[in-house]
Amino acid sequence: MVLKRAKILVIDDDFDVLTAIRLLLKPLVAEIVVEKNPNNINFQIESKKFDLIILDMNFNGLVNTGNEGIYWLNKIKQFNPNIAVVLMTAYADIDLAVKGLKEGASDFLIKPWKNEKIIHTIKSILKSEKKPKDNFSSNSIPIIGESAVMKDVFIKLKKVGPTDANVLILGENGTGKDLIARALHENSNRKNQPFIKVDVGALTSTLFESELFGYKKGAFTGANEDRKGRFEAANGGTLFLDEIGNISLGQQVRLLTVLQNRQVTPLGSNNPVAIDIRLICATNENPSVLADEKKFRKDLIYRINTLDITIPPLRDRGTDIILLAKYFVNLYEEKYNKSTFEFDADFTKKLKKHNFPGNVRELQYILERAVIMTDGNVLNAEDLVFSSIERTVENNIPETLNLDDLEKNAILTVLEKHNGNISKSAKELGITRAALYRRLEKYEL
Structure with missing residues (x-):
């Protein structure tokens, strides 16, 4: 979120402080609300959705805890644990402010403050707090989920991600199989090497070999120069074969040979090229279809499926x-x-x-x-x-x-x-x- 769209609540029993912050932030944000009495915090939060709260640490003993700011911070977090809270404190209360950070505050400001510091702090927090609380990200895109079924997916990701194990990702169209594949790569030891995706289900029988295994100049009409296949392009990294369930039995044989020998032979060449890849495959086919040997070779299934991850449909999340x-x-x-x-x-x-x-x-x-x-x-x-x-x-x-x-x-x-x-x-x-x-x-x- 950008600053100009933010709604901010400031709570302090010092009228001068409230006036100064309101004048500072009013031209910069969508809305600024100030409140002198912390007993009205619940009312303010219930009546309006705030993106950030600035909370003073001392309120003239309205709450006899010795650290009123911590008390009201906990009250806010009980009401809405996800709201960002910035504590304001004097130099003498820095230890208390650090305690506030442990209790869930996002940051603290020291009085007297510098205007640039307040603005920078608010911008940084709004930017970070708007990022969803997710367990994984893929190419900076978060994989969001707190449901039990997604937690099971995250557990598998954490365990298998750092390995070189081949993974088969199962799930309906639109569930995010591509994101899971990228997350596996980015959480592996190969993350600094290529990630190559191929929609093999869309390849014709003639394109299948030339796209995956490459070709030499003159191998066929139009082959005007040597070209590496996707296996070679992914060497040292990860090869993601999407829609693997749609390839023909003949294509499955060619793929199995490459995976068994860990080498490809480009079209028009007799010299095999060694490959070092981590293989990830995905399909929206029902596992029962893959178990049918008339449609999918069982030996290939075992080769690509050291571990499978099923992405649940959204209706189950x-x-x-x-x-x-x-x-x-x-x-x-x-x-x-x-x-x-x-x-x-x-x-x-x-x-x-x-x-x-x-x-x-x-x-x-x-x-x-x-x-x-x-x-x-x-x-x-x-x-x-x-x-x-x-x-x-x-x-x-x-x-x-x-x-x-x-x-x-x-x-x-x-x-x-x-x-x-x-x-x-x-x-x-x-x-x-x-x-x-x-x-x-x-x-x-």
């Missing part, structure tokens, strides 16, 4: 949906220079209710649309427009069998299809324009 939603909304606030958004209760409820057949990728796209299209700074349920394309492939099972919900979803789908055109939508639904207007009013659409 519980509160991770809201964590991811906040991350994507913050991301697109920055990208499109929008004000800070808040989620209302119906927005959150609708997110949790949706089945997300398109998984994290679907969530990302619908939230980008919501940020672009929404006026104001509160996201409502109406701002969530789910893809009709995803709904049509959702195993043909509706999210609900409630007749009102089915009718409402049908209306939303048709309206989206016809870009809000009432006449065309009514015609496709088989009702009159007046009947459609009545239903729009009924469902508050």
Whole structure:
């Protein structure tokens, strides 16, 4: 988050201090609220969403603990453990401020302060605090999750990441298999070496060998120069073969030979080239399909699958949906220079209710649309427009069998299809324009 979008609460019983900070920060931030009485902290936090709180350490003995700042810090953290708190203290209380850091404060400022120091501290904290609390990152992109199923994924990542073991990543489309592959590479001893990705499912039989194993000049028409294959390009690093479940039995044989011999022979050459790679594969195929020897060689499965990691679908990740939603909304606030958004209760409820057949990728796209299209700074349920394309492939099972919900979803789908055109939508639904207007009013659409 940038400073100009921040909402900051300052709590100090010294009116002059509050005035000075308010005058300093008011031109720089979206909103600055000052409060003299720490007993009003809960009220302030409940009534407004703050990005950061600046808290004095002493309040004239309002709380008889000997260290009032620590007391109120703990109160804030009990109410909202994720909110950033900066403590203000005098030189004599530095030891107390250090204790505050151990209790969860983000930083502390010493009175009298320098204006540049306050601004720098706030900017640094806002930048870091807006990063989600994740266990891994991939190419600076966080892998977000606190659900039990994602914690199991993180445990496997920690254990297998530093090794050279071959890994098979399983999961539906849109679950983030690419991110997991990159995280495995970046947490390995090969992290400073190449990471090469190949969508092998998209390669034709003729391109499969030339792309993976390379070729020599003159090997075929159009081969005007020597070219290294992806195996050679990844030498010393990691080769990620995506959609491995889609390759033919003939391609599987060629791949197995290379993995067994740890060498490739470019097309048009008789000289094998030794390779040193860490292999990661991914597929959205059901494991039962891979177990069918008519479709996939069992000896290849054992070769690529020293360990498998299954990425759960978004619908099985519980509160991770809201964590991811906040991350994507913050991301697109920055990208499109929008004000800070808040989620209302119906927005959150609708997110949790949706089945997300398109998984994290679907969530990302619908939230980008919501940020672009929404006026104001509160996201409502109406701002969530789910893809009709995803709904049509959702195993043909509706999210609900409630007749009102089915009718409402049908209306939303048709309206989206016809870009809000009432006449065309009514015609496709088989009702009159007046009947459609009545239903729009009924469902508050």
